[in-house]
Amino acid sequence: MTNGTRVHAEHFESLEQQAHAAHLGMWLFLASEALLFSGLFALYTLARLEHPAGFHVGLQHAEKTIGSINTLILLTSSYSVASAVLALRAGKRSATLTLLAVTIALGLGFMGLKFFEYARHFAEGIRPGGQGSFFAEFPVPGVAPFWTLYYVMTGLHVLHVAAGLSVLGWMSWKVARRTILPPYDHPLALAAMLWHLVDIVWIFLWPLFYLTERV
Amino acid sequence: MHEHRRVNRRSFFLVFVALIALAALSYGLSFARVGALSVPLALSISAIKVTLVAVFFMELVAQRFVNRFVVVVAMGMLSTLLALMAADVLTRGTPPLAPPLSAGGP
Numbered sequence: 001m002t003n004g005t006r007v008h009a010e011h012f013e014s015l016e017q018q019a020h021a022a023h024l025g026m027w028l029f030l031a032s033e034a035l036l037f038s039g040l041f042a043l044y045t046l047a048r049l050e051h052p053a054g055f056h057v058g059l060q061h062a063e064k065t066i067g068s069i070n071t072l073i074l075l076t077s078s079y080s081v082a083s084a085v086l087a088l089r090a091g092k093r094s095a096t097l098t099l100l101a102v103t104i105a106l107g108l109g110f111m112g113l114k115f116f117e118y119a120r121h122f123a124e125g126i127r128p129g130g131q132g133s134f135f136a137e138f139p140v141p142g143v144a145p146f147w148t149l150y151y152v153m154t155g156l157h158v159l160h161v162a163a164g165l166s167v168l169g170w171m172s173w174k175v176a177r178r179t180i181l182p183p184y185d186h187p188l189a190l191a192a193m194l195w196h197l198v199d200i201v202w203i204f205l206w207p208l209f210y211l212t213e214r215v
Numbered sequence: 216m217h218e219h220r221r222v223n224r225r226s227f228f229l230v231f232v233a234l235i236a237l238a239a240l241s242y243g244l245s246f247a248r249v250g251a252l253s254v255p256l257a258l259s260i261s262a263i264k265v266t267l268v269a270v271f272f273m274e275l276v277a278q279r280f281v282n283r284f285v286v287v288v289a290m291g292m293l294s295t296l297l298a299l300m301a302a303d304v305l306t307r308g309t310p311p312l313a314p315p316l317s318a319g320g321p
Contacts, residue, residue: 034293042296050304082271207241
């Protein structure tokens with residue numbers, strides 16, 4: 001398949017069947033990603049149930065404003081990438097490229113804020129594994145697991161953001177080169193699904209690491 | 216290919232507005248003292264947001280049954296595993312001591 005004029009790969013009966021198979025495969029991949037993250041969410045649940053006081057201290061020192069701005073950024077980026085898929089389907093190549101550029105810019109903004117947040121925590125003496133002056137200042141059981149889980153879970157999420165941005169960049173290139181054109185438009189829809197996964201994971205990380213400090 | 220009539224610019228915009236409203240609700244609730252409901256409430260709002268993203272932005276509403284089936288089964292299994300794990304942790308305790316054996320025994 002090289003452009004929109006070729007209808008489908010040889011081993012499919014139709015382009016519809018090919019797109020359906022590709023979507024099914026993507027859902028299965030996303031289910032495996034959910035398994036990966038759910039293990040970490042289970043660990044978070046276990047640690048929080050065993051050390052509520054330590055998690056309370058951790059949440060009080062979270063960068064709530066930065067985390068909340070990042071939530072707005074990711075929700076908006078999900079909207080823009082979903083709209084890019086619609087634009088491509090409608091044959092609006094220029095609008096598709098603009099919406100993809102907006103999505104990528106928002107993703108880069110998210111990463112920039114995230115690394116700024118990490119830098120602030122490091123300056124406060126909060127490092128993974130209970131390392132740093134913060135932990136001597138707040139010797140409460142559960143504080144170190146909270147911050148270690150914070151770095152591991154948000155770090156894994158940032159890796160997914162980077163992967164998603166790479167895929168969206170690649171898709172933009174293909175749309176610009178006209179190698180993805182309607183009716184052969186499902187590759188962009190699949191890339192958008194990967195980006196939505198990034199949004200979905202953050203939708204759960206946000207309350208757990210920024211919002212639920214008052215109990 | 217898909218039933219695309221249910222995913223359009225208007226529905227996407229409405230979903231986006233709903234997502235922002237729900238995010239504002241989550242943020243507002245974080246300042247309220249709701250006691251033990253804090254986490255369940257926040258995660259319930261998250262679950263609604265994720266459902267909106269999956270059904271509309273990821274176009275689950277327009278796809279074939281088997282794709283929806285994969286998502287429902289995967290989420291059901293994960294929820295079951297997490298619930299069982301939480302139940303285990305929450306119901307842990309020191310087991311009662313066995314009564315002392317009486318001298319001589321039965």
